Amino acid sequence: MDCSEDGCSSEAAFRLHVPWGDDRVVCAGHARVESQKEGVVAKPLDAADERLPDGAA
Numbered sequence: 910m911d912c913s914e915d916g917c918s919s920e921a922a923f924r925l926h927v928p929w930g931d932d933r934v935v936c937a938g939h940a941r942v943e944s945q946k947e948g949v950v951a952k953p954l955d956a957a958d959e960r961l962p963d964g965a966a
């Protein structure tokens with residue numbers, strides 16, 4: 910599964926829970942950026958062997 914961000918073809922590794930919108934799946938890099946926003950929670954996909962990015966809420 911690819912990252913849902915436009916123009917990004919990295920492998921999705923996290924599911925973002927966005928209070929004001931739909932959940933989406935993103936790569937580790939985008940999870941790091943999006944999780945800086947208040948209320949957004951990034952959780953590793955079940956199949957992914959990845960840790961939360963540093964600084965993730």
Ligand SMILES: [Zn+2]
Nearest residue numbers: 912917936939
């Ligand atoms: Zn991405």
